[in-house]
Amino acid sequence: MENISVENNYACDICEANFCKNSFLEKHMKTHTKPYSCEACEFSCSSSASLARHVRTHTGEKPFCCEVCGYSFAQKSVLKSHMQTHSDVKPFSCSLCKSTFSRKQYLRIHMRVHTGEKPYSCQVCSSSFAQKQYLAIHMRTHTGEKPFSCELCQASFSANSRLSRHMQMHTGAKPYSCGVCASSFSQKEHLRKHMRTHTGEKPFRCQLCESSFAEKSKLRRHMTTHTGNKTHLCDMCNSSFSQKEHLIKHIRTHTGERPFSCQVCGSSFTVNAGLRRHMQIHM
Template identity: 50%
Template sequence: MFKLNKHMPLHDQEKPFSCDICGSSFSVKSTLKTHMRIHTGEKPYSCGICGSSFSQKSSLINHYRIHTGEKPFTCKICDSSFTQRSGLIIHNRTHTGEKPFSCEICGSSFARETHLTEHIRIHTGEKPYSCKICGSSFSQKSSLISHNRIHTGEKPFQCDICESSFCDKSTLTKHRRIHTGEKPYSCEICGSSFCEKSTLTKHLRVHSGDKPFSCEICESSFQRKSSLIQHILKHTGEKPYSCEICGALFSHKFSLLRHNRTHSGEKPFLCELCGSSFSHKSSLIIHNRTHNVKS
């Protein structure tokens, strides 16, 4: 004859303790009690240092490690350490390459469930994080945090070479390539390399002939969005670039830059034969014909 206790239901999968609110069932009464806090919002375990409160004692224990710096879960491969076991499990996927969370729409896979959740918003267009100042919305919380720095002027990411500062870490990473000369994005067709992935994407259109930006007025298409914007000005007649000295208006920025040389006297185009200089490249081309005629 053996004595029944609360441990026995674990062996026969019996779950006699049910939640009256959502119907979830549990093997142990104490687990049901902990579960009920999801519905009641009760958080009986408080941090004595910062006052944060938690519904489970284990969550409080994990939280304390933020203050103590304790990281008891260590990676056996690279010795990285973590405050929580879940952090170690996710980290291990960097070594195994495991990506258990897959997008049902496009098949992309991710090591973290949170990354999958953020990715799905590309398909749904959902942008749940909104700026309280200007109303701009974002699919990721980190993007909202970076955006808010436009309003506050905060630039916490500083270059250790030239001391330029930036709103977000990714912009700093791109900036540092100016100093290092690093160009990590390479074209598999011609071998050209680029500092930014977006520049490589634009470059690939040279090979593919892809022109994804189309004019709604005349159906002309372009490889770059900036080229489409410039083209549309021909239809609208808009001249958004103005000379600060004489007020002359231009459709294109390069036309304004060329015009400014009439005021500055700058002549950057030099004849290699006679040393004459010109403010416009077209003038140099015409001038070079005089040498060809003489020869």
């Protein structure tokens, strides 16, 4: 049986820590050294358990499985945290709004919505992010890495969430329905954009004029009208355009293409707006 010292006579030679058992001292000494090394990279640690957790980052092994939803995790502690998502208990409340959270760290991340804090900065450009995972996804825009691949086509994505949205194209699922009309959408953000056609909301405002837009992409296109940049050139004449879609419309004046056809009388038009105006004749 191991001797136990009431007076904590087992002292560390490196720091001032004292222990009542020699086994405690031996375990503590490993914190000063890192005898366990990874064979796949230069990582080293003080315990075999830490090494085992690290090795899973190479193998992808996730031995801890949720019995409720089937998700699996590389660490038991992460599984324990995940289990709280299946519980209605959310003891951590935001003092600025009504949001509640199952974990304290989720509340801490949420608070950045109110403070505007973005502690994770990109070393390549000036972008910064509220969460580390968003920075990791952003870095792939610099590296070109797209680790999430579709098994049905050759498409690949920088984030798993984008792959999930893409998969709905193959399934045809449109779970997001408009409460005003019969339209339905495969993505929640598409429904949100669509709702603005009913509400008339145009939250994206130009800082140089009074124009406002329902979509951010349309604001970006509009901004080129202020810069005067016309980078889209016609190969058939000297015309140039600030927006690619304007060049595409212009090219049809050379080719004679009229891709927008009336289903009632067969008339065709170079632009969709022309077809819409024409349809009023049949109403």
